[in-house]
Amino acid sequence: xxxxxxxxxxxxxxxxxxxxxxxxxxxxxxxxxxxxxxxxxxxxxxxxxxxxxxxxxxxxxxxxxxxxxxxxxxxxxxxxxxxxxxxxxxxxxxxxxxxxxxxxxxxxxxxxxxxxxxxxxxxxxxxxxxxxxxxxxxxxxxxxxxxxxxxxxxxxxxxxxxxxxxxxxxxxxxxxxxxxxxxxxxxxxxxxxxxxxxxxxxxxxxxxxxxxxxxxxxxx
Numbered sequence: 537x538x539x540x541x542x543x544x545x546x547x548x549x550x551x552x553x554x555x556x557x558x559x560x561x562x563x564x565x566x567x568x569x570x571x572x573x574x575x576x577x578x579x580x581x582x583x584x585x586x587x588x589x590x591x592x593x594x595x596x597x598x599x600x601x602x603x604x605x606x607x608x609x610x611x612x613x614x615x616x617x618x619x620x621x622x623x624x625x626x627x628x629x630x631x632x633x634x635x636x637x638x639x640x641x642x643x644x645x646x647x648x649x650x651x652x653x654x655x656x657x658x659x660x661x662x663x664x665x666x667x668x669x670x671x672x673x674x675x676x677x678x679x680x681x682x683x684x685x686x687x688x689x690x691x692x693x694x695x696x697x698x699x700x701x702x703x704x705x706x707x708x709x710x711x712x713x714x715x716x717x718x719x720x721x722x723x724x725x726x727x728x729x730x731x732x733x734x735x736x737x738x739x740x741x742x743x744x745x746x747x748x749x750x751x752x753x754x755x756x
Contacts, residue, residue: 538716540586540593540676541619541638544652544660545714547585551659552578564588565654570599585654586621586636595677603634610676617682618706618715621674622651624665635665639673641709650709662711682707684750689742693719701742704750705730 550561558576565584566574569591574581583603590597598605606623613620616639626633637653640662648664656663685700699717705726706712710733712726724740731738734749 538593538714539619540589540595541652542714542716543589543592544585544638547589547654547660548652548662549660550654562654566601569597571601574601580655582636582653582655585660586638589638590676597676602632603636604632604671606636606674607672610674613673613675616673616675618703621676622649622665623671623674624669625671626669629671634671637663637665640711641707642667643709650711652711682754684747684754685742687743687747689719691719691721691724691740698723701727708753 550559552562553559562581563574565581565588569584569587571584571587574584583598583601583605586606587597587599596609598609603623603626606621610621616622618638618640620639622637622639624635625631626635635653637651637656640650640652642649643664647667649667649670650662650664652660652662654660682704683700684704685697689698689701694717696717698719699715701719702712702715702717702723705723706715708730710726710730713720713722727742727746728738728740731746736745736749
């Protein structure tokens with residue numbers, strides 16, 4: 537069965553329709569869960585999106601429509617992995633407003649948190665949020681531990697080593713598409729962004745030099 541994060545990744549690009557028409561793909565997020573169904577795609581839908589992804593993954597989820605309700609689901613954690621839940625305050629820390637999404641990683645200076653979520657720029661997207669707006673991280677079920685894959689990996693390869701590579705890229709905030717163990721174009725793009733940032737040969741091929749760089753980063 538796919539993870540909630542894999543399901544969320546597959547929804548990237550789903551966006552609101554301006555005007556009187558509404559995107560049925562967004563309306564399904566509340567209609568197919570236990571949340572109160574909304575009838576338009578302008579109603580805040582970040583919580584419904586995260587709930588729908590967890591429902592599809594057969595995982596527990598909040599049955600309330602507000603983002604902060606996710607602070608009561610799963611367990612509180614301080615060291616998140618890609619796929620964990622991040623909850624932010626909106627308006628003010630004391631208000632009821634908030635935002636919830638899937639954690640992907642921190643920026644290099646730790647001032648931003650990259651999240652995949654719904655209602656981010658009126659669509660399912662990957663967005664960076666200020667870390668000082670964080671209310672908490674939550675873990676729903678199990679997570680895939682970070683492991684450094686063995687080289688050589690390139691486009692067309694499949695299996696556990698590719699999944700390890702994808703997990704590391706997502707953790708370090710280099711989105712590479714679904715964490716599915718299939719080294720396709722999006723994984724190659726994520727790897728190339730990683731190579732470019734760390735001044736490695738930009739060829740989309742995971743080799744021993746890339747492996748050593750991952751080891752150095754995880755030691756820091």
